[in-house]
Amino acid sequence: MSLDKEQVQHIAMLARLRLADDEFAETVDKLSRIVDFVDQLSAAPTADVVPMAHPLNQTQRLRPDAVTEADDRDHIQENAPETADGLYLVPRVIE
């Protein structure tokens, strides 16, 4: 196994994912296999190769910093689990 349980626990926390106890063994096993598999990239001859930034060598287009969309808050918030007065509600953060 290239990854152990502690490493996987750390990665899960970085990714904000709660894994159920019965998911753990399988996740450690399959993630290790994936990491072993992609490890073969280290053998590729990349000494003088530049990392690819865009498949067509384009640069990211920027738009003027101007408001272009109308207010659609109420419609958009219909998908929110919990809102009040146009705000998204989460568990208390500051005591």
Place this chain on the structure above:
Amino acid sequence: MHSMTLVELRDGLQRGDFSSRDVVAGLLERIEARDGELNAFITVTAEQAMDVAGRADDARANGGAGALNGLPLVHKDIFCTRDVLTTCGSRMLEDFVSPYDAAVVERLASAGAIMLGKTNMDEFAMGSSNETSYYGPVRNPWDLSRSPGGSSGGSAAAVAARLTPAATGTDTGGSIRQPAALTNTVGIKPTYGRVSRYGMIAFASSLDQAGVITRTADDAALLLKVMSGFDERDSTSIDHPVPDYEALIGKPIKGLRIGMVRQHFDAGLDEGCATAVREALSELERQGAVLSEVDLPNLDYCVPTYYVVAPAECSSNLSRFDGVRFGHRADNVEDLLDLYCSSRGEGFGAEVKRRIMTGTYVLSAGYYDAYYLQAQKVRHLISDDFRRAFESVDLIAGPTAPEPAFGLGDKTDDPITMYLNDIYTIGANLAGLPALSAPCGMVDGLPVGLHLVGPHWSEETLLQAAHQYQLVTDWHKACPEAYK
């Protein structure tokens, strides 16, 4: 009528042989009767489809009809559809009703196309068999015990079973072309930046591209012309002229230089598939194409490169699912951190979690250079291989998938076995190239796909080669016995 192509339906509608209402009602009835066994649909929008069909018939009568007026199609459930459920195959979006339409949906609707429903897919398009869908696997109409491929498996199965003449799909590593190969349909993934990604739920933004699954190359040409073009709402959309694909595909392929990739016919390719692909190439040669061999020396690095780049991008894209603004939210949480972790832990399936974690790992401090940066360098090597190959040929040809449709459950134990099913298709995504799969034979009653890849912006050449091939062969007309 259910077996007619878009072009045939368009001609029939114009002649007045039938109305759009007849066409849509017939297909909806067929979906109702047959989709129970296939599970190709997540949502059927019957009422809406009949309304739009009525309006299409009126528009035709009044002379105000668009290029696709009254023609039915289905959308992969990765495309946002206003006021219609959009799940992306995930529990995370089980109740998500999109407040807006994706650009692809919008363009096709403005041209008059009618959406019959939304199709099943691997969760967040992460899978090659449709088995990662929260809504259950799709079954292959050629053999219900087999997978139709993925991730656009619902779209491919629906087209193959004649439940719709056409479907949209998305392709990040082969998700249009591999299911097209496994179901005897045509699937095209255009050049990166050709079709707007606006409203298409993101998986890996430097690889994702929308395309179509149809039964003929001319139907694909018809749809692609409407879907393509610049969109300022997608920052990676490229402003490049859109040719009239349908008009260009009629040109004979005499003199077209096609390169066979030496490495594609090495170990790992099913013998029956190899024979079918060689046969197809001989047919193209008889029509005047000039065959030669080309090398893609870094082919074996494609899959590992992809499984660093795609998970890295997915771990970033899927961070938007936080249980706060939309999507699944866990009950009874202790605090905000618990809300994030539990909502994501419950909302995502096992494969999606694995990919998010792979991406998180390869981007984390201490591993970034060894994995992510290295993968982007190898991606450059792979891209250069294609560039060199296209100095001597117009198109590259080979098999789409290493074997015909595999059994449901056959590859779920080992992620690497599943990932390797995309070995021939992933390169086109890494290099941003357009690519197409077309039916070219059968092995033990299961379809085989011919894979064509072209330089950037060569969609018309891909469609032309496939169309000219379909003019002299019948493989694309083969229909699973139970769905005739």
